[in-house]
Amino acid sequence: MKPTSTPRSVDGEPTLFPTGVHDIRTRADLFLQDHDLQGAVREATTLKDQARRDALGEAFGNDVDKLRSIASEIKRHTIDHLDHYLDQWISNAQAAGTQVHLAIDAEEANRIVVEIAREKNAKLCVKSKSMVTEETHLVPQLQAAGVETVETDLGEFIIQIDDDAPSHIVMPMIHKDRKSVARAFERELGARYTEEPEELTRIAREHLREKYRQADLGISGGNFLVSESGSVVICTNEGNGRFCTSAPKTHIAVVGIEKVVPGFDDLSLLLHLLARSATGQPLTCYTQILTGPRRDGELDGPTEMHVVLVDAGRTRILADPEFRESLSCIRCGACLNACPVYRKATGHAYGSVYSGPIGAVITPLLQGLDKNPTLPEASSLCGACHEACPVAIDLPRMLVALRGRTRKRRGTLGERFGLTLLRWSFSSVFMYRISTGLQAFFMRCISGESDRLRSAPGPFSGWTRERDLVIPDRRSFRQRWRERGGSTR
Numbered sequence: 321m322k323p324t325s326t327p328r329s330v331d332g333e334p335t336l337f338p339t340g341v342h343d344i345r346t347r348a349d350l351f352l353q354d355h356d357l358q359g360a361v362r363e364a365t366t367l368k369d370q371a372r373r374d375a376l377g378e379a380f381g382n383d384v385d386k387l388r389s390i391a392s393e394i395k396r397h398t399i400d401h402l403d404h405y406l407d408q409w410i411s412n413a414q415a416a417g418t419q420v421h422l423a424i425d426a427e428e429a430n431r432i433v434v435e436i437a438r439e440k441n442a443k444l445c446v447k448s449k450s451m452v453t454e455e456t457h458l459v460p461q462l463q464a465a466g467v468e469t470v471e472t473d474l475g476e477f478i479i480q481i482d483d484d485a486p487s488h489i490v491m492p493m494i495h496k497d498r499k500s501v502a503r504a505f506e507r508e509l510g511a512r513y514t515e516e517p518e519e520l521t522r523i524a525r526e527h528l529r530e531k532y533r534q535a536d537l538g539i540s541g542g543n544f545l546v547s548e549s550g551s552v553v554i555c556t557n558e559g560n561g562r563f564c565t566s567a568p569k570t571h572i573a574v575v576g577i578e579k580v581v582p583g584f585d586d587l588s589l590l591l592h593l594l595a596r597s598a599t600g601q602p603l604t605c606y607t608q609i610l611t612g613p614r615r616d617g618e619l620d621g622p623t624e625m626h627v628v629l630v631d632a633g634r635t636r637i638l639a640d641p642e643f644r645e646s647l648s649c650i651r652c653g654a655c656l657n658a659c660p661v662y663r664k665a666t667g668h669a670y671g672s673v674y675s676g677p678i679g680a681v682i683t684p685l686l687q688g689l690d691k692n693p694t695l696p697e698a699s700s701l702c703g704a705c706h707e708a709c710p711v712a713i714d715l716p717r718m719l720v721a722l723r724g725r726t727r728k729r730r731g732t733l734g735e736r737f738g739l740t741l742l743r744w745s746f747s748s749v750f751m752y753r754i755s756t757g758l759q760a761f762f763m764r765c766i767s768g769e770s771d772r773l774r775s776a777p778g779p780f781s782g783w784t785r786e787r788d789l790v791i792p793d794r795r796s797f798r799q800r801w802r803e804r805g806g807s808t809r
């Protein structure tokens with residue numbers, strides 16, 4: 321990976337969560353100037369995207385789409401009956417000895433975790449990777465309460481000591497190179513400068529091993545909640561999740577309410593699809609199924625297990641039939657790897673924990689469209705995200721629907737006029753011919769003799785900022801087709 325000098329902030333705002341109204345176009349402009357960063361992200365996402373295709377093809381051949389629709393049906397059914405499956409999960413988890421807490425928003429989720437930490441007089445917490453705790457900003461809250469909290473996923477650990485922010489759901493440090501990791505380890509851990517990945521991993525492992533031994537609190541997320549048993553399922557590749565959930569006396573899992581699945585048969589299919597879609601592996605290296613704390617006679621595991629179920633806007637999405645489908649996401653990151661906009665703009669441009677196509681949908685839904693009016697525009701609507709999604713979420717449909725809502729609320733007079741013209745031009749074959757003819761005529765007038773328009777005027781200038789527009793031929797496609805003897809029927 322090449323070095324990157326990507327700016328971490330825009331107008332002094334933290335990269336992760338800009339305050340006020342967030343405009344992805346302004347942020348993307350900054351990141352688009354960093355060609356090294358783009359090269360590194362393009363390389364990593366292309367590799368992962370290919371690995372996903374290969375792994376799914378090898379395992380399931382022509383049945384991939386059939387399995388995707390079964391997985392989609394499982395998630396859709398569960399989301400449609402979320403109250404039932406959540407109730408069932410809660411009673412089974414409580415029967416197994418898990419203490420269950422419900423948090424309506426991020427503040428409440430953080431407060432519950434901090435209170436448990438205080439009650440246990442916790443001084444050191446080891447934490448495995450969890451998107452929902454990124455969403456609630458849990459770590460700063462724990463640190464403010466005097467609990468040293470250490471991220472233990474290697475990528476998240478590097479991000480934490482380098483005071484950076486994750487830029488991908490699955491590969492949080494996709495934007496960083498070995499040199500910046502070496503510098504961070506030398507500066508923060510006092511380690512000898514080395515760019516060797518094995519050596520860097522060894523340094524992190526030694527540092528973290530000591531923390532696991534001393535920690536009195538372990539925090540994790542949860543990839544799935546199995547309703548029929550009350551279990552929390554955690555998928556990791558580094559084994560850090562096991563340390564976090566077994567070494568400390570108290571384990572707290574912070575999980576979004578949409579993570580529930582009915583039973584183990586459903587879980588089995590989703591695990592196969594999750595690992596293959598995320599990293600191209602048949603399964604993640606460590607798949608833990610935790611059902612309650614340590615029982616009498618067991619040698620390891622926490623003596624107390626808590627699960628904080630986080631709503632934070634999810635029931636609002638559940639109540640909206642147009643966007644309910646977005647709750648089916650299993651956070652595999654495949655849509656990010658497949659997305660040409662993510663590859664070019666890179667994760668930090670989205671200004672939120674969730675980037676890429678799924679981030680462009682759920683961030684406005686979770687945080688409010690008024691705060692993120694331009695995020696749904698971060699897509700070419702090519703459909704690659706829909707095709708890559710293991711649970712077949714129709715992201716392009718939702719991106720278009722969100723754009724429609726933004727236009728209704730905030731569209732300028734010019735935009736509304738433009739869209740009305742567009743609608744008018746697509747309303748019949750006759751109108752389409754007239755409008756495309758006029759468009760070609762005006763483009764020829766502006767471009768003179770050239771066959772390309774290099775600089776469009778006024779409000780259209782954005783179209784030619786990154787590329788030239790080709791001047792359409794005087795004859796329509798149908799005319800040319802007829803001239804070649806083709807049938808127009």
Ligand code: SF4
Binds near residue numbers: 654655705711
């Ligand atoms: S929307 Fe689909 S592809 Fe994207 S992260 Fe979620 S499950 Fe994966």
